[in-house]
Amino acid sequence: MKKILCILLAVVMVIGLLAGCGSSAPATSSATAYKLGGTGPLTGVAAIYGNAVKNAAEIAVEEINAMGGLQFDLRFEDDTHDAEKAVNAYNTLKDWGMQISLGSVTSKPCEATSAETYADRIFALTPSASSVAVVSGKDNQFQMCFTDPSQGSLSAEFIADRGLASKVAVIWKNDDVYSKGIYETFVAAASEMGLEVVSDTTFADGNDKDFSVQIADAQSNGAELVFLPMYYDAASLILTQASTAGYSPIWFGVDGMDGILTLEGFDTSLAEGVMLLTPFNADSEDEKTAAFVKKYQEKFGEIPNQFAADAYDCVYAYKKALEAAGANPSMSAQELNDLMIKTFPTMSFDGVTGIGMTWSSDGTVSKRPMANVIQNGTYVLLS
């Protein structure tokens, strides 16, 4: 028995060694394709986002490579939503010979890898890392998504402009960067816009199952609208518990709410009338979007979320920028970096998450958010 174990162990070790060599061997392969790399959580709590980005990027790369012309070689590494692992994954990609980067999927890991890509002069366009720290002070870091603060102020503006409510409540997650970033600008913009925040309650990791206190507080203070800057898993519980408590204000979410309709075990009728600000609508009639959604569904059996759409756009934006800059795949990462820094702020890009997107030289994107309301189990655009 022991002998078998030892032999097995030796075999596993040898395979490990070989695998290590195997992955680095093709580094010298063709200089006909751009080496595009990215990191994201493919395992762990945030795996849903990383996999969405990876899948969508694969679809885009396949499509572009099938067109002939410009070619991409995509490699996506797991970072388990951890800054340390993200830097490790980034270094692995660097060894592979990555020329342009998709940064990291989630904010904190991306903050860590963006410091590395900045130092190494490798251009990065992140699909979904939305915190300001990702791009601030770094000339070669660009975003495809809105920054968190802009989501908060855009939501407040939207609510005030439409006159949806004058008394609002906010429930937010105080140990989450994403939630806090949106909350802070929402509250600041709300007071400017004359909205009254009558209830402001929080929750945190490990304390995110029972929301009766927060809901009762919003209800007793007479909030007509409840703003939920959080991901859909917590939001689904709030909707369920509020319905049990007989409280039915207007619910308003941001892009993290996207995905609530596909959540297993959630009664989607509770989400009727929920408004959310998101740049991507999978039910859009737009030709490009419909084709992307169809392909994604065929290949992975689910409806793509906003992260997937952003990743899909990232690859196409790269294609456009590389063609516009007259780059070629034999250029070094540093040369491509300089070209991309010059090209991105000058171009306008149409994708599935918006038409006429532009980037400012600080790396933030400007595109119009679309406000959707959930009706009969699908998103309907609020025009």
Add this chain to the structure above:
Amino acid sequence: MKKLWKNKTTRKSFVTYAFVVLAYVILQSIAAGGGMKSSLKGMLVPICAYVVMAISLNLVVGISGELSLGHAGFMSVGAFTGVTAAIALQNAIPNAPLRLVVAMVVGAVFAGIVGFLIGIPVLRLKGDYLAIVTLAFGEIIKSIFNNLYVGMDGKGLHISLLEDKTHLMEDGRLIIAGPMGIGGIQKIATFTAGFILILVCLFVIFNLVNSRSGRAIMAIRDNRIAAESVGISVTKYKMMAFVISAAMAGAAGTLFALNYSTVVANKFDFNTSILVLVFVVFGGLGNMLGSIIAAAVLTVLPEALRGFATYRMLIYAIVLVLVMLATNSPRLKALLARLVPGRKEEGTDG
């Protein structure tokens, strides 16, 4: 010298020092030659930090015999206080290596103080109870840093809990921003600093273990009642091991955090504590060289297995199980004893 060499414990410590120095020299020369992959290069500092974490936890678990499940909490204290010091002193001490040393000392001192405070209630407990309480303290430290705001401006440091009430002046900078942790850290941690920290920690541990206090600590581990009966103060010696271990973990935390541009409290959770405990158990309780090797190997392994893509963590777990079984096999131990003369005599003390 010959006499020293005959002493088993002295020989063991010299072998450990030699191993660390040799590993450092080899790795540095590969790096200088440009032959090192960036993935390994990027892991050098975290490996040093984990090695220090492992040997410091080994002092508590292996030497003092108390199961602590909250070691990442001390790493967290060291990381946050050390980085805060490094940022606050950015202008006062422009010299990066000096600032790193000051930051690590600050991290170690704060972690030591926290270790002392936690030790007062915790060390009155035994066995399983102690394990659970240390686990709880690790979580408490995590939630404190998730809700702590520290800013600095011309008037000095401002601290507030739960919400940002620091009211900084215009030139101020929010250093610790609650759940967002610390961002924009200047990466001043170096492999050489990590190497020196390992040597210092080994020096402290080996000298402690071979001292009067060290023997008292081990006597308490082996038989508490007997130790008490000869007049050894149980709380004092346990506390000594616990505080030294916490301080080392704090320095490791500072080193670790200063190697990345950002750090969040959630990084130092229960999983990290268990990971360090795995290093210790893997390398053998009380065996410092084992801890060093285990920490290095188990940090590199998941990265080396990236070729397996989706099956990576599964294979990591399988390798872990197999190595545990293999290293505990009597047949393999016998084989090792035959290959390495002089090892046999050590086999008996486990």
